Amino acid sequence: PPQHLPHVCDRFYRVDSSRSSQGTGLGLALVKSITDVHGGSVAVASKVDRGTTVTLTFPGEKGRMIFWGAPIRE
Numbered sequence: 865p866p867q868h869l870p871h872v873c874d875r876f877y878r879v880d881s882s883r884s885s886q887g888t889g890l891g892l893a894l895v896k897s898i899t900d901v902h903g904g905s906v907a908v909a910s911k912v913d914r915g916t917t918v919t920l921t922f923p924g925e926k927g928r929m930i931f932w933g934a935p936i937r938e
């Protein structure tokens with residue numbers, strides 16, 4: 865849900881802790897921390913019943929852009 869997007873990179877944040885899925889809520893927090901160290905950024909977009917896309921952007925050579933992204937099904 866959209867109201868959770870600003871918090872998904874917070875440490876120990878879980879959208880729904882009542883679900884049976886396991887996890888500590890550290891995955892995206894670690895991704896953001898490592899990305900920040902390298903001068904990059906993390907963007908998260910989500911559509912209900914469609915899935916979530918996490919995009920990582922890192923600085924590179926001037927005029928050269930490398931993109932890699934994979935949608936994550938919910």
